Amino acid sequence: MATIPPEKAPKPGLNIYGFASVNPYKLSIAAEELSITYNYISVDMSKGENFSEWFASINPNGRMPALIHVKEDGTSVTVFESGACLLYIASEFDKEYKISYPVGTPGYWTQLSWLSWQIAGYGPAMGQACYFNRYAPQPEPFGARRYTAESRRLNHVLDKQLSTSPFIAGDRLTVADIAIFIFAYSATWAGVNINEFPHVKAWLDKLVQRPGFQKGLQIPVPYMFSDEAVCNPDAQEPYNNMRKYAAQMIKGTTDKWAADVVPVPSDHANY
Template sequence: MTLRLHSWPTPNGHKLHILLEELGLPYELVPVNIGAGEQFRPEFLAITPNHRIPALEDSEGPDGQPLALFESGAIMIYLCEKTGSPLLPATGAARHLCLQWLMFQMGGVGPMFGQYNHFAAYAPEKIPYAITRYANEVQRLHRVLEKRLDQSAFLAGAEYSIADIATFPWLRNPDRRGIDLDHFPAVKRWHDAIAARPAVQRGVQVLAENQRRGPMTEKERENMFGATQFQAR
């Protein structure tokens, strides 16, 4: 089996880095520098028309045929089903709870945290309404997680799962979103337990040397947020 992961050190990239480390699967890493605009290269667009990382190529997909996938949640489900990993329960209520909290991350935590990050840190114009709106939503989502994790060791229940793996990278570095995890003790307990896992520590170090430091350049801003994104391809 040959897996090629096209990725970059973002929360969505780290989901797959962590999962692959947890599964112990060998893979070829293909860095896609989104600040430099590499997500718009024809060879990457041939894998994912959505020009977003991560994307996965499996030379031995279903029925032995090559398969290319994009969307981090879909890739996580695929890898767990392919390997039979208990990180996605195979049947029953535990499976549905896992998928529920995975979708909560995909539809809520990721998009809302991302919008806060954009308007608070990257937007060229500071718009108080937008910053306040998304800051409030970040706080609300933390309260949802706090309520769940006050009742359950992990998001899907008693066992660690891909729902936790998907959510954890977005909750790292909470100070960047004005969050003090001491105000969310159940979330903090969960966060610290996951951060201590060796596979998680390895996963967040993947491509860490490429993590952007300092202010965003105008080229990076254009490639990530400007008109370049919206060109027909």
């Protein structure tokens, strides 16, 4: 196993490995909601640290967030992928059920269903909408239309759920709210007008007033992808630079792994 550089090595307690992108903010919000003392370790994607051997020992997929929990007895647990990390934080630190339901209860399964919905559907759709609307190196009209439409459909599903429930999984904040929040909070960047969905908008406005959310959105730097931030006409230089960098990075990864589509007999029947 590769040795983690001393400045990136985990300390006793909860260590969050992240970067100023969307998913890592889920963990800082969860930790702040629970008032956990944690060590935030920034992984510099611009220098390729996420693809280094030492980070691969934490997350073989080279993505963030990840965490290492160094326990009092000296043992440690490593977890990667945001949904798994949120469930781990709830399991280890949420003994009073401030952001979760007890395992095995109906509320727990509702929470897990909506967390899975975010991981499997909402996040990927909003992420692809972001790619085609903001990061693609050249216009891709059908891709943009397809994923913006799917993002709107999923926000409609979310709006219906929040029309009957104060929080996504019932009567309390859960990890499902935290996971879904960060994408809904970035709706404009994905190309979606969140005001179309009044129950989602009211829920967002409620969550963003919580001290834990406010603090978590500042770690490691103030969150860049809120509607207010991305629409500020006086602060567009970072977004212009980010879009150029991300377009080049994503294109480079795509070119590295691109290959001819494996053919099947029905090919071109839809054209």
